[in-house]
Amino acid sequence: MGHWRFRALGLLLFGLGVAACSTTMTGRRQLTLIDDDRMDAMGLAAFASLKQQGELSRDPMVNDYVECVAAAILEVIPDGAGPKNGKWEALVFDDPTPNAFALPGGKIGVHTGMLDVVTTPGQLAAVLGHEVGHVLLRHGNERMSQSILADTAVSASSVAAGTAAPEYERLIVGGLGVGAQYGVLLPFSRKHEVEADQVGQIFMAQAGFYPVEAITLWQRMAELGSAAPDQWRSTHPSDETRIARLRANLPRAMRDYEKARTAGKDPRCVPPVVYE
Numbered sequence: 561m562g563h564w565r566f567r568a569l570g571l572l573l574f575g576l577g578v579a580a581c582s583t584t585m586t587g588r589r590q591l592t593l594i595d596d597d598r599m600d601a602m603g604l605a606a607f608a609s610l611k612q613q614g615e616l617s618r619d620p621m622v623n624d625y626v627e628c629v630a631a632a633i634l635e636v637i638p639d640g641a642g643p644k645n646g647k648w649e650a651l652v653f654d655d656p657t658p659n660a661f662a663l664p665g666g667k668i669g670v671h672t673g674m675l676d677v678v679t680t681p682g683q684l685a686a687v688l689g690h691e692v693g694h695v696l697l698r699h700g701n702e703r704m705s706q707s708i709l710a711d712t713a714v715s716a717s718s719v720a721a722g723t724a725a726p727e728y729e730r731l732i733v734g735g736l737g738v739g740a741q742y743g744v745l746l747p748f749s750r751k752h753e754v755e756a757d758q759v760g761q762i763f764m765a766q767a768g769f770y771p772v773e774a775i776t777l778w779q780r781m782a783e784l785g786s787a788a789p790d791q792w793r794s795t796h797p798s799d800e801t802r803i804a805r806l807r808a809n810l811p812r813a814m815r816d817y818e819k820a821r822t823a824g825k826d827p828r829c830v831p832p833v834v835y836e
C-alpha cells in the first residue's frame with residue numbers, strides 16, 4: 561500500500577517534468593509542484609472573480625492611502641519576485657469585513673473593513689507585508705502541492721497544466737487563501753504564518769515603517785478577540801507565540817528600519833478621515 565503510494569508519487573513528479581522543490585527566501589526547502597506561471601494565472605483568475613463579485617471603493621482618499629502603503633512595501637521586495645508578466649496592483653474593496661489578501665500574479669486586495677481595524681499606516685504596512693510575504697514565499701503553491709499529494713483522485717499534471725476539472729480549480733483557488741468566498745477555507749499553517757510575519761516585518765522596516773507596529777497590530781487583534789470574528793483573523797491565528805516571534809525578529813528589523821530612515825525613506829501615507 562505504502563509502496564504503491566510512493567510509486568505513484570514518483571510517477572507524478574516525473575510526469576510534471578519540473579523541479580518539484582524550491583527554496584524560500586528564508587532558506588527553507590519546500591514542495592512546489594505547480595509552475596509559477598500557472599500560479600500567477602490562477603491568482604489572476606481568482607482576483608477577476610473577486611472583482612466581479614465585489615464592489616471596488618470609489619473613495620479617492622481610501623484608494624490613495626492603500627496605494628501609498630502598498631507602493632512603499634512593493635518598492636523593497638527582492639528584484640524579480642512577484643509576477644513575471646505585468647505589475648503589482650492593490651485595490652480596495654468596499655466590504656465591511658476586515659480582510660486583506662495578496663495573490664500570485666501580483667494582486668492585492670484590501671477591504672474597507674480592514675481599515676477600521678488597522679488604524680495606522682505602519683499597521684497596514686505590517687498587514688500588506690505579511691500578505692505579500694505569503695505570495696513571495698510560495699505558500700499557496702506549497703499548500704496546493706500538499707493537498708494534491710493527499711488527493712490521489714486528481715492528477716497533479718492536469719492541475720499544473722490547468723486542465724483539471726473546474727470544481728477542482730475552485731478548490732485550488734481556496735489554497736490561495738481566498739477560500740471563504742468559494743466556500744472552502746484552508747488556513748495557512750502556523751509555519752507559514754510565522755514565516756510571513758517574519759518577512760513582512762522586514763519588508764515594512766525596509767520601507768521605513770516602524771517595525772514595532774507589527775507587534776502592536778497583533779496585540780490589537782488579540783484585544784479585539786472574538787469581538788471581531790472575521791476571515792482574516794480566523795485564518796491568521798493571533799497568539800502569544802506569534803507576538804513573541806515578532807519580538808525576536810525585532811532587532812534585525814530595527815537595523816533595517818534605521819538604515820531605511822538614514823537613506824531618507826519616510827513614507828507619508830495619510831489615513832482617510834473618519835467622520836463619526
Ligand SMILES: [Zn+2]
Pocket residue numbers: 690694748752753756795796
Ligand atoms: Zn497569513
